[in-house]
Amino acid sequence: MTDAVPNERALQLLKTLVQRYIREGHPVGSRTLARESALDVSPATIRNIMADLEECGLVSSPHTSAGRVPTAAGLRVFVDTLVAVKPLQRKIADEIESGFAEPVVSSQELVTTASKLLSQVTHLAGVVTVPRRKHGQLRQIEFLQLSNNRVLAIIVVNEREVQNRILKLDRNYSESELRQAANYLTEQFAGNDVSDVRTSLLEELKQARQSMNEMMLNAIAMAQRAFAQGDNEEDFVLAGKTNLMDFAELSDVDKLRQLFDVFNRKRDILHLLDQCSRADGVQIFIGKESGYEALDECSVVSAPYTVDDEVVGVLGVIGPTRMAYERVIPIVDVTARLLGQALKMP
């Protein structure tokens, strides 16, 4: 852990070591490294350099006679300064694009598609948060009478967001009452931004002006409840968990179990993804950087996605630390962009 900075050649070697390690998954020895690297030096020299890198904490050997493995710090250096991001293969770009071409009913569906695409293309686990738009144009509100004093509220936002909420009310409302209320609200608020509608509703409710009749008051109260509900329906879609079972580092059922348990703790995953939403462009967590014990041996490559320049969600992949970053990074990048477009598109 000296602060001695590794020189150019050492970094070059680190790069080939990481590449080889990502490809094969085994510790890499000096002999192999000497052959693999473009440098024309003997294994002995390599060994000296390795000793230096080990001192810097960039590589480590699992035991005396087992070559070197990059540490989390080593991988960090790799992804930050050494990785040569591969341009996206035409074939893969096409696959992703055509995946988004299908017409869909809800953004939920789009998110599922994106998650599946990510996992398919990278052979890792794909994760996409459900878009959480603070802004959006209210299109229409509709109330429908159910039995038992319950009312179904249908809120349409933007071009395809349909939200259904059930409200339990204090009494039965007639069909015509509900229609009136819905018409009133739609007339009043359609075209406005939902966040504005939210605050307007609250205020109107507080003020309860004289000019309002009972119908209006009821309408506003109902709408307020409909909007309040499901406010915390944030969520994400995780696809291709099974892909993770193919990796030797996770061949231990206990490890796997722990990992899958984390995936089920939505709160944790959301918290992790939330951190990514602040970054601009692709962000990478390696190993413990994520802050979760069970993700020790995993990396997360993520990117926020935007609609109209507003970050509305995050997507990414989760895989072993030795994932093919150079391949994965552009995939995540492109998918984020395409998902944003698809969401914006009518």
Add this chain to the structure above:
Amino acid sequence: MTDAVPNERALQLLKTLVQRYIREGHPVGSRTLARESALDVSPATIRNIMADLEECGLVSSPHTSAGRVPTAAGLRVFVDTLVAVKPLQRKIADEIESGFAEPVVSSQELVTTASKLLSQVTHLAGVVTVPRRKHGQLRQIEFLQLSNNRVLAIIVVNEREVQNRILKLDRNYSESELRQAANYLTEQFAGNDVSDVRTSLLEELKQARQSMNEMMLNAIAMAQRAFAQGDNEEDFVLAGKTNLMDFAELSDVDKLRQLFDVFNRKRDILHLLDQCSRADGVQIFIGKESGYEALDECSVVSAPYTVDDEVVGVLGVIGPTRMAYERVIPIVDVTARLLGQALKMP
């Protein structure tokens, strides 16, 4: 595989053997069995009887000196004739009931709840098919204009089924056109059974009577398309897969991987569950009985669930063959009933 029928005492022993095996998961030896069973006989006698049972194919020993394990056939006999179904514990019954008490917006949500409850309560994987009702009362149809010649169709069936469909049309329709169409359709068909509506629509479209104006024709055409779409949206919800990782029989990652792969092949699982929908009450598949290689070491305990005496779906649990049938059977039974009720309930 002689057709010699095991006598009363042998069956009694088979029962205690299975119970012990289910509890511990290890092969059971004659000594243990002698102690465990109420019978007052020596281990040597047990050994003789075990030899008989082995001949009948009900038990087998993994190797020369390892006690006996029930075969699939043995478990079959156990669940068919020996199992003493435990009455549901009050606490568990409460847990399930309160799980269904939450108000929900869609039957999809209800299905998810049921699946989670099953897995939580049994510590196995829960599976529930999305209800597929042929019948149901159409409540309302609504059309909403989106951009690009697309229209959002909202169909409300029964008390809480809201279906959203996007239609791509040949031209743009004005708001008022759409409202007219929706009103016409709702007036015409509200209160009717959806399957009837379906056929009516098709016929009307074929006949295209003179008495109809263009608006009506358009309305019917749109409705027909809205109903046709999503016709094959059959699906199921599987919860608690991770629970399966706790079982020693599946401690092998390869086995696990195969199992999870089957779960991802929706078609196969649906086919399997479909077989259960024909049974009346709880049905059990043990090991290969399901017909799927990867489910070798698993059992499925399932029951169809009904609304108004019509079977609309199947639910159940998937776990290792050595699951606690006597506990699981009543749970599946009750959950099926409660889900049916919850779906019917407004």
Add this chain to the structure above:
DNA sequence: ATCTGGCAGTCTCCACCTGAGAGTGCTAAT
């Protein structure tokens, strides 16, 4: 006849050992 005690035989499991292979660290020479 049926059951039981006893005993040899079999198989797993674990702990231990061993040799081969791989790779390192150090040293002395270039």
Add this chain to the structure above:
DNA sequence: ATTAGCACTCTCAGGTGGAGACTGCCAGAT
């Protein structure tokens, strides 16, 4: 600085040898 050489270390796979757990069978008891 770099390299060749060499002793050393550690893993891994395969092999060995009890200890333990049961069984199968036989011969004697009930």
